Amino acid sequence: MELRQLKSFLKIMEVQSFSGAAKEMGYSQSALSVQIHSLEQELGVKLFDRMGRQVTLTPPGQELARRAQPILQEVDELEGVMHDRPPAAALRLGMIESLCKARMPQMVDYVSRHYPQLHITITIDSPSVLLDAMNHNKVDLVYVLDKPLYDVKWVKVFQRRENIVFVSSIDSPLAARKDIPLEEVIRQPFFLTEKADNYRLSLDQHLAARQLVLDPLLEVSDTGFILDMVQRNLGLSFLPQYVVENSIYRERLQVLSVKDFRMYMYRQLFYHKDKWLTQAMKLFLAMAAGSESRGRGGIRREFAGKNALTLAPDRGV
Structure with a gap:
């Protein structure tokens, strides 16, 4: 079993498509299929059910995903430490317009000064559109205001009540x-x-x-x-x-x-339960949780002494 096979396996799971995963990873679709076929033969199980263009995990595939994600996260963090440099990072956020304007300026200010290598893309839309995008791996995290929302596919990081007023x-x-x-x-x-x-x-x-x-x-x-x-x-x-x-x-x-x-x-922050938590995602989740628990100015206090993250802050700032 090779790391590249596990990475390919998880990418297919994320995008729910062999062709989409091959395009993102720079492989031909046939080369990616060979990797997965070899992995299935080695493990003696079928990892994906393929019905037309739709790709879903089999029960053994679900178990492999559960065990492989933390392994690859550890490898990713170890590589960052060994190279003694922060990796290039990107974060795709899905937000409603009002939350973006009210909550993001403080976070963007902190990130721009301490994590300048982090590239953030924000998609503004309705909660239903954003959650569907998260289900199809088009955004990493979704931050919305709505009635309490639940789905077995999602991890809800927090939920906070907000007044709606005239x-x-x-x-x-x-x-x-x-x-x-x-x-x-x-x-x-x-x-x-x-x-x-x-x-x-x-x-x-x-x-x-x-x-x-x-x-x-x-x-x-x-x-x-x-x-x-x-x-x-x-x-x-x-x-x-x-x-x-x-x-x-x-x-x-x-x-x-x-x-x-x-x-x-209710303000609610989600990520998909099958999503590989990148260092950029972990950073945003910690920032959001810190600002929730400490209020205004909570971001700086939350990260005092926490520079051990692989996505290390730029100490020149």
Whole structure:
């Protein structure tokens, strides 16, 4: 059994395709097939079921994947230590737009100064699209806001509740009032995210259950633009509270007190259970967990004295 065979095996498992794995690894499809056939003969088992273009693991293949992943992770880390240099690294994140704007600037600032060799690609989309991309190995980690989501294929790193709120300008007549009737609130001009967005959909469903309808003045996916319109006192919006608190306009905004109305959604961070955890993924997961447990400034404290990661920080920064 050779390391290259195990690497090929895991890559096929990730992309669920012999041709896709061959392309990513720089092999011909026939050469990759020979590697896997040789591995199957040596082990005396069939590792993949091939049904047309679909490739799935057999039970022996699942067991091999479970045991091979930590072995190759150890080899990857050992190679980094032996070469005394951080490996080139890439990280593919899938996020919703509001979380990207609210949570990523601090992390990107830290990474750019301490891990400049790390290349990050962020895909912005809805939770359902991002989770499907994770299932097909198009993103490494998915960070979304939604109702609690579960699947046996996913590892959920954490789940945190977030308030979804009505927001106005501090100059709005509603800003200083308490227990405003919902019916009065939704009669105001509104700037809302598009209907496919999770919290917008939840609002529409809540209103429909009360035989109410909100007809917005404008729908747009850019929460920064929405809050610019709100702070100008041109209308109201309905957004996660963290979006308001992290906005550059936060001093000009007011979360409204609405009678008998509470809505929550949950920030959730996932990776696929069959995904080989790269050093870049481990770094982001630790950073995210550190910021969750320590709040603002938690990233720096979380990583004090933790330069033993293979993805070592640039000590010249």
